[in-house]
Amino acid sequence: MHHYSLFDSFFRPPTILVVSEERLKKAEKEQKQKQLDALDERIKQLTEYRGELAKELEPQSLEEALTGDE
Numbered sequence: 001m002h003h004y005s006l007f008d009s010f011f012r013p014p015t016i017l018v019v020s021e022e023r024l025k026k027a028e029k030e031q032k033q034k035q036l037d038a039l040d041e042r043i044k045q046l047t048e049y050r051g052e053l054a055k056e057l058e059p060q061s062l063e064e065a066l067t068g069d070e
Helices: 021-057 062-067
Strands: none
Touching: none
8 A cells, every 4th residue: 555645746757648630730720619609709799789889879869860969
């Protein structure tokens, strides 16, 4: 039975992962696609918000439009 100490985590041999270039490129492509999807969603949200703000700035009545009063 081996007793582990706090120092075992500092001195254990490093873990080496071997990944094929194809898998690495696939992972990179998937990550970029996720970023693109997130950007598209954010652009959609900002566009909707812009439309809401633009509506709020439009004159609410013909009188407001003619006088410029709010």
